[in-house]
Amino acid sequence: MQPFRSHTAIAAPLLKDDINTDQIAPVLHGRGLKEDYKAMLFYRARRRDDGSEDPDFVLNRRQFRDAGILVTGHNFGAGSSRESAVWSMLANGIRVVVAKSFADIYRENCLQNGLLPIVLEPSQADAFAARVMAVDGAAPFTVDLVTQRISGPGGPEIAFELPAADRMRLLEGLDDIGLTLKHMDQIVSWERRAAAAQPWLQTARDTRMEDREDA
Amino acid sequence: MPRTLFDKIWDFHFVGQRADGRDLIYIDRHVLHELHAHHGFAYLEKQGRAVHRPDLTFAVQDHTVATKPGRDDRTNPSGTAFLEAMREGARKNGIKLFDIGDPEQGISHVVAPELGIVLPGATHAVPDSHASTVGGVGALAFGCGTSEMTHVLATQVMALKRPKRMRVRLNGGLRPHINAKDVALRLIAQIGVAGARGHVVEYTGSVVTTMPIEQRMTLCNLNIEMGGRSGFVAPDDATFEWLARRSYAPQGAMWERALGYWRTLASDEDADFDREVALDCGSLEPQITWGTDPSQVVGVSERVPEPSAIEPSRRAAAESAYAYMGLIPGTPLAGLPVTRVFIGSCTNSQLPDLEVAAAVVRGRRVAPGVVAMVVPGSSTVKRQAEAAGLDRVFRDAGFFWGESGCSMCAGGNGDRGEPGERCVSTTNRNFENRQGPKVRTHLASPATAAATAIAGRITDVRRLASGAA
Numbered sequence: 001m002q003p004f005r006s007h008t009a010i011a012a013p014l015l016k017d018d019i020n021t022d023q024i025a026p027v028l029h030g031r032g033l034k035e036d037y038k039a040m041l042f043y044r045a046r047r048r049d050d051g052s053e054d055p056d057f058v059l060n061r062r063q064f065r066d067a068g069i070l071v072t073g074h075n076f077g078a079g080s081s082r083e084s085a086v087w088s089m090l091a092n093g094i095r096v097v098v099a100k101s102f103a104d105i106y107r108e109n110c111l112q113n114g115l116l117p118i119v120l121e122p123s124q125a126d127a128f129a130a131r132v133m134a135v136d137g138a139a140p141f142t143v144d145l146v147t148q149r150i151s152g153p154g155g156p157e158i159a160f161e162l163p164a165a166d167r168m169r170l171l172e173g174l175d176d177i178g179l180t181l182k183h184m185d186q187i188v189s190w191e192r193r194a195a196a197a198q199p200w201l202q203t204a205r206d207t208r209m210e211d212r213e214d215a
Numbered sequence: 216m217p218r219t220l221f222d223k224i225w226d227f228h229f230v231g232q233r234a235d236g237r238d239l240i241y242i243d244r245h246v247l248h249e250l251h252a253h254h255g256f257a258y259l260e261k262q263g264r265a266v267h268r269p270d271l272t273f274a275v276q277d278h279t280v281a282t283k284p285g286r287d288d289r290t291n292p293s294g295t296a297f298l299e300a301m302r303e304g305a306r307k308n309g310i311k312l313f314d315i316g317d318p319e320q321g322i323s324h325v326v327a328p329e330l331g332i333v334l335p336g337a338t339h340a341v342p343d344s345h346a347s348t349v350g351g352v353g354a355l356a357f358g359c360g361t362s363e364m365t366h367v368l369a370t371q372v373m374a375l376k377r378p379k380r381m382r383v384r385l386n387g388g389l390r391p392h393i394n395a396k397d398v399a400l401r402l403i404a405q406i407g408v409a410g411a412r413g414h415v416v417e418y419t420g421s422v423v424t425t426m427p428i429e430q431r432m433t434l435c436n437l438n439i440e441m442g443g444r445s446g447f448v449a450p451d452d453a454t455f456e457w458l459a460r461r462s463y464a465p466q467g468a469m470w471e472r473a474l475g476y477w478r479t480l481a482s483d484e485d486a487d488f489d490r491e492v493a494l495d496c497g498s499l500e501p502q503i504t505w506g507t508d509p510s511q512v513v514g515v516s517e518r519v520p521e522p523s524a525i526e527p528s529r530r531a532a533a534e535s536a537y538a539y540m541g542l543i544p545g546t547p548l549a550g551l552p553v554t555r556v557f558i559g560s561c562t563n564s565q566l567p568d569l570e571v572a573a574a575v576v577r578g579r580r581v582a583p584g585v586v587a588m589v590v591p592g593s594s595t596v597k598r599q600a601e602a603a604g605l606d607r608v609f610r611d612a613g614f615f616w617g618e619s620g621c622s623m624c625a626g627g628n629g630d631r632g633e634p635g636e637r638c639v640s641t642t643n644r645n646f647e648n649r650q651g652p653k654v655r656t657h658l659a660s661p662a663t664a665a666a667t668a669i670a671g672r673i674t675d676v677r678r679l680a681s682g683a684a
Contacts, residue, residue, distance in 0.1 A: 016531070020508075022625075032296035078409065080625070104413060112362035183370075187372060190241055191241075191371075198473070204271050
């Protein structure tokens with residue numbers, strides 16, 4: 001995973017609550033296993049009914065085409081667990097989402113991929129959104145995970161907080177599987193204990209096959 | 216200290232704490248599907264890592280499979296590569312696959328409990344947000360992303376922060392024709408689409424304890440639509456009876472031993488929950504969504520709410536929903552013409568769901584101009600329904616009777632509505648464009664969906680059943 005220390009980019013306002021992963025990364029047909037994550041991001045929201053680009057959608061507006069920070073409302077990433085809803089953001093250079101809250105699975109998917117999910121208190125989030133609207137893409141903001149601060153035009157620095165463990169994981173770009181594999185001894189000894197305490201959990205066999213073997 | 220059932224299951228499955236403070240929770244059963252599994256297999260191969268417990272891992276083909284009778288890999292061309300990659304990955308890694316054509320293929324959340332693969336007090340992971348469906352048999356299930364799925368493949372644990380605990384008490388008795396879908400929709404309307412965020416929900420109360428297991432699964436399935444991390448019903452005698460003799464469940468002496476343990480699986484009487492919610496279900500009528508998220512719900516006799524009746528913070532979402540759904544506030548839901556009805560998905564595709572719908576349909580015809588589909592949740596359900604003659608009931612009425620899969624829930628297999636169509640669906644998400652570009656989805660129970668297909672407009676099943684419609 002690419003470590004995250006600091007990110008300087010244009011911030012785009014998408015000020016709605018409950019934006020779901022069907023909207024962020026719609027299911028598209030005909031690409032098989034090789035998805036185009038860059039094209040996938042807000043694929044339908046970016047287009048009008050006739051398929052042409054909707055010039056009013058925020059990420060289509062000239063000043064936000066290269067936005068790297070998305071500012072949004074409550075419960076961002078609700079719905080399906082599809083990780084393409086994170087991969088499509090990264091494919092477009094968006095490495096930070098500032099929200100009032102995130103859906104649980106989406107937030108986990110962010111941490112797995114080095115996308116920084118920042119939660120601000122509602123009043124603070126509203127103030128930051130107003131600032132982002134006023135700046136209107138004229139100058140970038142900097143999100144620094146080392147100091148946990150957002151800085152940029154139109155106001156003072158904003159402090160944010162990420163749980164220490166999540167912060168360390170992003171800063172160091174730690175391999176999640178690698179972290180857990182250090183505990184393989186504990187996993188194997190748990191399996192031994194479970195096999196004694198609840199043996200039915202440590203085996204998942206089709207008992208019809210056993211009947212046949214017995215016969 | 217008194218503990219909730221969630222705490223007991225969590226504590227038993229606690230393997231250790233990772234350097235970043237996360238709890239490593241052992242996953243007893245991991246079920247994959249073709250949409251995401253190939254990413255995990257490719258990653259493990261690249262890293263030279265093996266699947267730690269292929270014997271506790273299962274796989275299904277469900278999201279992209281065609282539903283057309285006689286289907287094969289190529290019937291849905293956009294699914295072919297996924298089906299092939301799943302098959303190859305399962306073979307290489309020694310994972311049991313319920314493949315297209317297998318007599319037990321189906322939607323993961325239906326197949327796993329139906330075969331006794333998931334068990335009470337067991338932990339379960341699926342790279343799909345509706346994983347907690349199996350909470351209906353008392354399992355603790357976590358939906359996850361692709362990276363987390365790969366993590367489980369490599370380690371058989373999930374690295375989680377301990378969620379909070381919520382208890383939902385569902386009191387009263389349900390009137391005729393009202394079931395778990397109506398209860399769940401009303402609950403989501405009450406607490407909102409993020410109301411259970413960060414929480415594992417235990418569903419309790421007289422409504423739940425008297426609910427058949429399949430309906431408990433419907434209830435737990437919709438847990439994610441109020442943002443819940445997981446949801447379950449404590450197992451009881453009905454659960455044990457339902458699971459007994461299922462193929463992958465323990466048998467004989469091992470069953471007796473498991474049963475002895477499972478009977479202890481309950482929250483202690485004075486255990487603390489972080490949040491308590493209650494809903495009196497006694498006066499509930501059939502529920503239906505009018506908007507574009509699963510909390511925008513009314514009773515079927517009600518009208519599309521006026522903006523003034525909607526909480527200020529939700530008004531912008533309502534305005535956008537009126538426009539997408541083509542609805543004017545004040546319009547009664549009952550009577551709205553529909554051109555498509557879908558009965559199926561992990562939410563409502565089990566045998567009792569199909570029985571309820573068939574009872575409404577029997578001896579009647581689908582209204583002209585309505586495309587109506589029934590897609591059983593598994594090939595087993597399909598076979599059982601056919602043995603009971605339900606397929607004839609549906610087909611004689613003009614329904615399409617399909618092969619099992621996720622189908623029109625998200626349209627990943629090409630089953631979709633036409634732009635602008637109004638559709639009543641027994642699925643779980645009425646999001647914009649989910650069932651096809653510009654399709655207007657109303658979520659409802661199988662009974663409401665069946666009644667609507669017959670009448671050609673949104674219908675209160677109780678009126679149809681009494682001959683009043």
